[in-house]
Amino acid sequence: MHSPELLKGTLQTILLKVLKDHGRMYGYEITQRVKELSESQLLLTEGALYPALHKLEAEGILKTETVMIGKRVRKYYSLTSTGRSLAKDRVEELVDFIKTMSNVLQVKLA
Amino acid sequence: MHSPELLKGTLQTILLKVLKDHGRMYGYEITQRVKELSESQLLLTEGALYPALHKLEAEGILKTETVMIGKRVRKYYSLTSTGRSLAKDRVEELVDFIKTMSNVLQVKLA
DNA sequence: GTCTAATACCTAAATCTCTTAGGCAATAAG
DNA sequence: CTTATTGCCTAAGAGATTTAGGTATTAGAC
Secondary structure (H helix, E strand, O other), X not given: OOOHHHHOOOHHHHHHHXXXXXXXXXXXXXXXXXXXXXXXXXXXXXXXXXXXHHHHHHOOOEEEEEEEEOOEEEEEEXXXXXXXXXXXXXXXXXXXXXXXXXXXXXXXXX | OOOHHHHOOOHHHHHXXXXXXXXXXXXXXXXXXHXXXXXXXXXXXXXXXXXXXXXXXXXXXXXEEEEEEOOEEEEEEEEOHHHHHHHHHHHHHHHHHHHHHHHHHOOOOO
């Protein structure tokens, strides 16, 4: 597992990216998908995830639908059109940042 | 310029890396070197830099020598042996994190 | 000569994100 | 029937960084 320090500032971009690719997801599903993509290296904590989702919703970047599964509530998040545009920008920005970091660390990434 | 959000958590590793490669550097020199390596994409702020250097010194990871240049003080930082070991670990960790992020973002880095 | 930009160090309050540590409840598996 | 997993959530505290100062020397432009 990575020291969570490094994760700071990247959570929002990760959320936008997986929602961009999957269309509609609920919180728990996102944690599982990120775990899968990262080969268990990135484990999103709920204390970070839900506030981040709520913030993005409040900003009009995400929209939600609530669905009942049996007696259980499931809340789906998806990108608004604003969100789709932002997702693209944020991912580009993070990719760019990663490249810059690689230069600073003077490492080649296969 | 990158949104400084992304920089969070990486500053310490950057400092250890440049000091590892240059042996002995002073604060201002570090900011210039990082600016150069990042092609002006990463501009370290002094309000982040100096507290970080002082913390690393307090922890025995860095040691200092103060030199007078004319009437001006210049404070050189270099890695202790503990610091050299830590530098290696931290750089590996960050490289690994970058690779994980690339997987999550599903991008290939040339 | 004087004014500005660059060099060079520093601190402190406020901000922002995330961790930690809870709470609540339904369902599956043993 | 008891535990692990699914599934939502909040709030206090920690920690890193930004913002916004402060001080002073030196080099260069006009």
